[in-house]
Amino acid sequence: xxxxxxxxxxxxxxxVMILSPDSVATESKTAxxxxxxxxxxxxxxxxxxxxxxxxxxxxIYGGFWVGQDSDIPNTRGIRNDVVQALREIKIPVLRWxxxxxADEYHWKDGIGPRENRPTMVNTHxxxxxxxxxxGTHEFLDLCEQLGCEPYIxxxxxxxxxxxxxxxxxxxxxDGKSPMADLRRRNGxxxxxxxxxxxxxxxxxxxxxxxxxxxxxxxxxxxxxxxxNFSGNRIFKIAxxxxxxxxxxxxxxxxxxxxxxxxxxxxxxxxxxGSWRDKGSATKFGEALWHATSRRALEIDTLITKHAALxxxxxxxxxxxxxxxxxxxWHNVEPGTNPGFLYQQNTLRDxxxxxxxxxxxxxxxxxxxxxxxxxxxxxxxxxxLTEGAKMLLTPxxxxxxxxxxxxxxTLLPTELTGPQYVFESHQIPALNVSASRDKAGKVHVSLVxxxxxxxxxxxxxxQGMKAKRITGQVLTGAEMTAxxxxxxxxxxxxxxxxxxxVTEGGFRTTLPAKSxxxxxxxN
Ligand code: AHR
Numbered sequence: 277x278x279x280x281x282x283x284x285x286x287x288x289x290x291x292v293m294i295l296s297p298d299s300v301a302t303e304s305k306t307a308x309x310x311x312x313x314x315x316x317x318x319x320x321x322x323x324x325x326x327x328x329x330x331x332x333x334x335x336i337y338g339g340f341w342v343g344q345d346s347d348i349p350n351t352r353g354i355r356n357d358v359v360q361a362l363r364e365i366k367i368p369v370l371r372w373x374x375x376x377x378a379d380e381y382h383w384k385d386g387i388g389p390r391e392n393r394p395t396m397v398n399t400h401x402x403x404x405x406x407x408x409x410x411g412t413h414e415f416l417d418l419c420e421q422l423g424c425e426p427y428i429x430x431x432x433x434x435x436x437x438x439x440x441x442x443x444x445x446x447x448x449x450d451g452k453s454p455m456a457d458l459r460r461r462n463g464x465x466x467x468x469x470x471x472x473x474x475x476x477x478x479x480x481x482x483x484x485x486x487x488x489x490x491x492x493x494x495x496x497x498x499x500x501x502x503x504n505f506s507g508n509r510i511f512k513i514a515x516x517x518x519x520x521x522x523x524x525x526x527x528x529x530x531x532x533x534x535x536x537x538x539x540x541x542x543x544x545x546x547x548x549g550s551w552r553d554k555g556s557a558t559k560f561g562e563a564l565w566h567a568t569s570r571r572a573l574e575i576d577t578l579i580t581k582h583a584a585l586x587x588x589x590x591x592x593x594x595x596x597x598x599x600x601x602x603x604x605w606h607n608v609e610p611g612t613n614p615g616f617l618y619q620q621n622t623l624r625d626x627x628x629x630x631x632x633x634x635x636x637x638x639x640x641x642x643x644x645x646x647x648x649x650x651x652x653x654x655x656x657x658x659x660l661t662e663g664a665k666m667l668l669t670p671x672x673x674x675x676x677x678x679x680x681x682x683x684x685t686l687l688p689t690e691l692t693g694p695q696y697v698f699e700s701h702q703i704p705a706l707n708v709s710a711s712r713d714k715a716g717k718v719h720v721s722l723v724x725x726x727x728x729x730x731x732x733x734x735x736x737x738q739g740m741k742a743k744r745i746t747g748q749v750l751t752g753a754e755m756t757a758x759x760x761x762x763x764x765x766x767x768x769x770x771x772x773x774x775x776x777v778t779e780g781g782f783r784t785t786l787p788a789k790s791x792x793x794x795x796x797x798n
Contacts (some may be wrong), residue, residue: 285739303675304730305695313718315688316737317779318640320711321596322368322682323425324633325675328601328647330375331410332401332654333348333616338388339652339661340418341410348664352417353409357666358652359421361659365675366682369472371427371600371647372415376400376482378474378737379433383443386411387462396398400482402615413449416468425471427647428601432476432498432515433484441501444473450506467506474513474600475499479544480524492513495532506656513598516540517582525582529589538596538644541582544605544655545572545628557606557620558756562727565624565755566698568604569725572628573703575602576635596644599636603649603656604628617654622758623767623789625656626670626750630707630723633678637709637721640686648675660761667764670757673750677769677793680719684711685745687718693733696726706731706786718796727755737796745782745795748774751790 329335342348342355349356350401373381377400383505385394386408393408428447430440450467459467475498477483479491486494495514502510514532516539517524528539534789547568555564583597606619622785631649636643646672652659658672696705707723718740725729749772752758757767772792776785786792 289452295659305694306734307691307706309708309735310690310738311718311720311735312688312738313712316712318686320637320640320681320686321644322366323645324636324640324643325366325678325682326369326371326427326645327362327651327658328371328649329651329652330401331373331377331381331398331406332650333613333618334376334653334661335650336410338770339654339659341414343409351421354418354421354655355412355661355666358659358661359418359670361666362422362562365658365672366548366679367422367636367703368682369425369427369645370419370422370651371472371474372698373588374429374477376478377600378429378477379431379435379479379483381430381431382435382439383412387413387446387458398557399479401617402613402759404407404464404615409577413464414442414606414666415463416447426468427472427474427645428470429474429477430498430502432479432494432620432792433482435584437498440475440498441503444470444502445508446503446697448505448605451707455757458784465610469508471509471511472513473502473510474515474540475502476515476700478518478519479515480521488524489531491784492528492531495528496535499535502673503530511537511601512537513540516542517597519625520540520580520581522585525585529586529595533589536595538598538763539586540598540600541578542601543575543578543599544601546605547571554605554607556676557625558622558758560624560756562698562755565727566696566701566703568624569627569631570701570703572604572631573635575599575632576638579635579639579643583639588640593642597642599643601649602632602646605655619655619657620758621657621660621669621671622756623670623750624755626674626767627723627725627789629671629674630678631725633674633681634707634709634721634723637681637686665761667759667761668768669759670752670767673767673769674791677748677750677791678721680713680793680795681709681711681721684713684719686711693731694726705729706733716798720794720796722786724788724790724792724795726727727789730788731786733784733786734778735781735783740796740798742777742796742798745775745777745790745794747775747784747794749787749790749792751787755789
């Protein structure tokens with residue numbers, strides 16, 4: 277902990293006032309924003325708002341899947357409440373079956389009559405027995421119910437090339453073939469469309485502990501047999517780096533770039549910075565509130581550097597950077613299975629979601645997909661379930677507010693504003709991204725990370741005359757505010773009326789610790 281003397285020296289140097297963590301202040305700072313509403317060339321791919329579901333803890337079993345005989349309302353075994361909630365955030369893409377699980381998953385164990393499916397041990401996640409009741413048909417049915425693209429991760433770590441090739445044939449071939457006939461015998465006449473296919477996961481770690489050079493060779497072999505059948509065109513995604521492993525990106529781009537459509541990147545925000553003790557999801561003070569946003573924002577630097585390497589090999593940006601795992605990783609909730617990664621979700625997690633999604637928007641030219649880990653009951657979940665009960669987390673509500681950015685054109689912005697300083701660290705207090713949708717409406721998503729001070733914002737709209745402005749806000753009384761099964765709506769969006777059209781744009785006051793999304797019409 278910094279002493280008050282040190283803190284005030286930092287404050288004096290930075291020319292800002294620092295409030296004690298306990299203080300409740302209403303003092304606002306001002307910020308200036310310019311939105312170039314008549315510019316913008318790059319479309320924000322809606323898949324940046326994607327999700328990830330692994331056979332891990334209660335994500336699939338109890339989360340998505342309850343089985344046809346369950347008392348919980350379901351359609352062919354898939355929970356109706358969950359499907360409806362995810363449709364409301366317009367979930368664009370869902371990655372499955374892992375994660376680390378993907379490289380020990382043998383898909384043929386998960387087809388055919390459920391009572392005949394063999395079991396396996398889920399060695400990564402709690403050593404529990406996997407009954408394979410949720411397999412290929414169930415996953416693709418889920419995606420159809422959700423109206424989203426499936427993204428399947430194939431097994432390169434412990435599976436064969438033949439097995440991977442068979443899986444794609446089974447799903448997508450419409451003629452007569454051993455795999456297509458097997459699919460028909462299992463009740464599905466028509467092939468599915470499958471666009472996104474990952475060739476392995478974290479093959480530098482749980483997916484086989486490979487060197488980049490070795491994986492690049494393996495990737496080239498395996499992907500050769502991932503075929504385009506019956507008019508289906510597969511977008512092939514190579515396993516990419518985690519965090520600062522720039523060498524992995526460099527080797528993959530050099531040696532295998534021309535064989536891939538996407539290269540992944542994984543980044544988890546660990547509030548304490550230590551994997552041994554990541555901190556509680558709900559019991560934390562301002563130091564960890566600040567550190568969590570600061571560490572989350574590091575993804576901007578990571579993407580910038582990985583993208584710069586990709587630019588050297590792929591200046592036309594044909595290959596997408598797919599951030600197919602990201603989110604906050606806390607300690608598990610006390611008393612729960614450490615292998616199940618079940619954590620609560622507070623306003624702090626919502627901040628991370630909002631900041632990260634703004635970062636992805638800004639990198640729309642290279643980032644073509646991002647998948648929050650993980651959809652239900654695992655890590656930074658958007659949904660938590662307990663038996664028949666379901667709640668939407670603060671992170672869910674960010675996805676609800678930000679759905680306006682799907683497939684919208686990113687607008688250039690210039691922002692100057694105060695810093696949020698805590699002890700010896702500082703981050704910009706305000707974070708923004710803006711887009712124009714197909715109807716010409718401009719949406720601005722603003723995050724005030726400072727838990728004490730509101731920010732007065734004066735915005736100029738270039739090339740657009742605003743007539744009407746509306747908004748929604750997500751905030752809470754405490755930094756630790758969260759939803760429980762007893763109080764499932766403690767944190768949820770509310771209408772935001774504090775934004776007025778001005779001569780050249782608009783002005784607004786953003787409450788402390790809030791996410792505000794504005795809609796501007798001309
Ligand atoms: O999301 C949990 C795990 O984190 C995934 O299985 C793995 O890919 C990553 O290390």
